[in-house]
Amino acid sequence: MVSESATTMFRSSLRGQSFASGEPGYDAARVVFNRVIDRHPALIARCAGAADVMACVRFASEHGLTVSVRGGGHSIAGKAICDDGLMIDLSAMKGIRVDPAGRTVRAEPGLTIGEFDRETQAFGLATTMGVISTTGIAGLTLGGGMGWLIGEHGLACDNVTAMDVVTADGRLVTASNRDNEDLFWGMRGGGGNFGIVTSFEYRLHEVGPVLGGGVLYPVDKARDVLHFYRDFAATSPNELSTQIGRLTTLDGIPVIGVAGCYCGSLAEGEKALAPLRGFGAPIADLFGPISYVQMQSMFDPWFPPGRQAYWKANFLHGLPDEAIDVFCEFALTVPSPFTTGPWLEHLHGAVSRVGPTDTAFAHRRHPYNFLVLSSWDDPSEAQRNIEWTRACWDAMRPFMVAGAYVNYLEEEADPLARSAYGPNYDRLVALKNKYDPANLFHINHNIGPTRRAPTP
Ligand SMILES: Cc1cc2nc3c(=O)[nH]c(=O)nc-3n(C[C@H](O)[C@H](O)[C@H](O)COP(=O)(O)OP(=O)(O)OC[C@H]3O[C@@H](n4cnc5c(N)ncnc54)[C@H](O)[C@@H]3O)c2cc1C
Structure with a gap:
């Protein structure tokens, strides 16, 4: 229990807004992408900057509050939001500054x-981001971040x-190859387990216009298309990243589609896409030639806000004929x-040139994410x-590696969290022991500490 006076003092110390149950804005602030999720934090602090985030972490630690952290709110498992505790909402932190000469960008997590x-x-x-434009950059980046530039830029x-x-102790530190390298390693794939990012710096690349879009086939042709696609994807240049899957067109036709983005020269792209x-x-x-921004919102109409969702995913070790049979049946x-x-996301090129233990994201050598x-x-x-x-996922099990992409894990899949971190798990536990021994940041696909926090 936190006293009313302590809560009032904390709220008035923030530069950003805050919302408690029953107050205007509270219900809107607790909405996340997956409408199955319906949780009620005791307080939502919509931070205006790093100082607010530090104040939230200190307040939660002092009072033993459960903490959840919201970036873009797209975790399908609803990890942005908790019941009863303090939801640290970063969605108003939208500062961004591009350095075109240095080809870098500083970006806030909202x-x-x-x-x-x-x-x-x-x-x-x-730079590489996911393929739906409404997703938050923060959770996506901390868990890995797969998108149309994966083959060329990782x-x-x-x-x-x-x-x-x-x-977790309320300090602000830098994580990079120069400062706190261990933390930098763990936060590239380890999710929000070690702290709250208040600003990211990314490397940028020249991109666009791209040759992007998709080819659609009747769904009953899935088997032929998948057999063709297996060879096509295996020989695609790094500039061409593709995905294949079953969807219903916006006018109601079930199809099997191969979607792709060629991010090099348009003339070379025409050649690379000709067989498909x-x-x-x-x-x-x-x-056709489209802007990269158009490419990035191509699938948005299939993922509007307000729907209920249940996702399952896992990396595959290959796509044998039997796996194609399962795909076609479902x-x-x-x-x-x-x-x-x-659906299949093809992994190739730059993502697989980084070693599985070079960053906390381990699953770099599997050809497909299912x-x-x-x-x-x-x-x-x-x-x-x-x-x-579940039936579809179970039928595909024989072709799966031990390991799912942490950003697609469902709530009840938490026992799978360990295999999601793969060979990096023990090193991540050691990092958790160092940076968050009391497991303040546990509303995520959690890496539990093994060392008890010292009593203050
Ligand atoms: C419609 C849709 C499309 C998607 N497409 C892709 C895709 O193309 N590629 C891909 O790789 N993934 C994709 N994803 C998965 C996506 O990467 C995850 O849902 C990711 O968690 C989204 O980040 P977020 O900030 O929106 O999530 P949130 O729900 O806000 O947060 C997710 C997790 O990250 C933590 N977190 C968020 N911000 C911070 C921060 N600043 N510091 C520390 N921890 C933080 C949260 O506490 C939580 O545990 C998609 C998801 C959806 C719903």
């Missing part, structure tokens, strides 16, 4: 991918050069038109969709 891309693309620059976390981090665009009898070929039985999946992104409107449809998703 930015969405769309906001980030808009600023960097004003200078023709970009993960989002591979392009981070420094972070300002508020640690020449394959079979597609319903539509939507490839592509024909998807229960909701809002579901995208079964996803089932189930979504529906009516809560009464939850059970049917969840059961189907």
Whole structure:
């Protein structure tokens, strides 16, 4: 229990707003992407800057409060928000400054991918981010960050050069190759386990216009398309990153689509994409020169706010014929038109040139990430969709490696958290012991400390 006077004093010390239950703005502030999540923090502190974040961490530590940290609020497991405790909401921290000459950017953790891309693309620059523009840059980067530039420029976390981090003792430190290297290593793939990032610095690259879009086929042609795609993806140049999956078009047609982005010269892109665009009898070929910002929002209409969601994902060791059979079987039985999946993200190029233990993100050598992104409107449809998703995931198990992408983990998959960190788990536990022995930051895919915090 925190006294009313202590809470009042804390709230008045903040530069940003704060919301308690029943106050105007509270209910809007506790909404996250996945509407299955309906939690009620005791207090939501919408921080205006690093000083507010430091004050929140100190207040929570002093009073033994549960803490959750919200960046863009897109964690499907709802890790941005807690019941009863203090939700540290970074969504108002949207400062960004691009250095076009140095090709770097300083960005605050409340930015969405769309906001980030808009600023960097004003200078023709970009770095890897996810493929839906409403996702937050912070949680995405801390867990890894896979997107259309993965083959040429690696993960989002591979392009981070420094972070300002508020640690569990309320101090602000820098994590980079020069300062607190151990923390820098752990925060590139270890999620929010070690502290709260108040500012990221990323390396940028010249990007755009790109040759982007997709080719759509009737869903009953999935087997032929997947067999073709397996060879096509394996020989794609680094500039071309692709994904394949089942979705329902916005006018209601179930399709199997190969989406892609070529980020090099448009002429070379035409050559690289020619075999795909020449394959079979597609319903539509939507490839063309587009801006990188357009590319980054291409899938947005399939992920509007306000829906319920249940996701499962895991890396695959390959795509044998039997895995294609499973994919095709489930592509024909998807229960909701809002579901995208079964789906495959292809990993290649720059992401796999970094060693699995060079950063905390370990899963760099698997060719595919398999996803089932189930979504529906009516809560009464939850059970049917969840059961189907689990059945699809279970059927694909024989082709999975031991290890999922931490940013796609569901709540009940927490026992899988250990394998999500792969060979880096023990080193991450040692880091947790050093930076957060009391496990203040545990509303995440948690790396539990093994050393007890000293009593103050
Ligand atoms: C529609 C959609 C599309 C997606 N597409 C992609 C994709 O293309 N590629 C990809 O790699 N992933 C993708 N993801 C997964 C995405 O990476 C995760 O959901 C990620 O957690 C989103 O970050 P966020 O800041 O929005 O999340 P939040 O829910 O705000 O936070 C997620 C986790 O990160 C922690 N966290 C957030 N900010 C900070 C911070 N500043 N300091 C410390 N910890 C922090 C939180 O405490 C929480 O544990 C997608 C998710 C959705 C819902």
